[in-house]
Amino acid sequence: MNCPKAMVWLWLVQQARKTGKLAVPVPNGALAKLGVSPDVKSRALRQLEAVGLITLGRRPRKTPIATLLKLP
DSSP states (O other), X not given: OOOHHHHHHHHHHHHHHHHTOSEXXXXXXXXXXXXXXXXXXXXXXXXXXXXXXXXXXXXXXXXXXXXXXXXX
């Protein structure tokens, strides 16, 4: 499908289910392996937060923590 923003959401859901935790760190490297650039990751996280699917814990110069509010 080649939709990197959707890949971010799917990756977040997969990580939450895999770890059993709703708070998921979102490193650049893990998503880069799936073809998602850091810029696209940032835009996707902002959009997911804007529509109420996640909240973001932003830390200066650190990996953001996304907390899923709803699991599909």
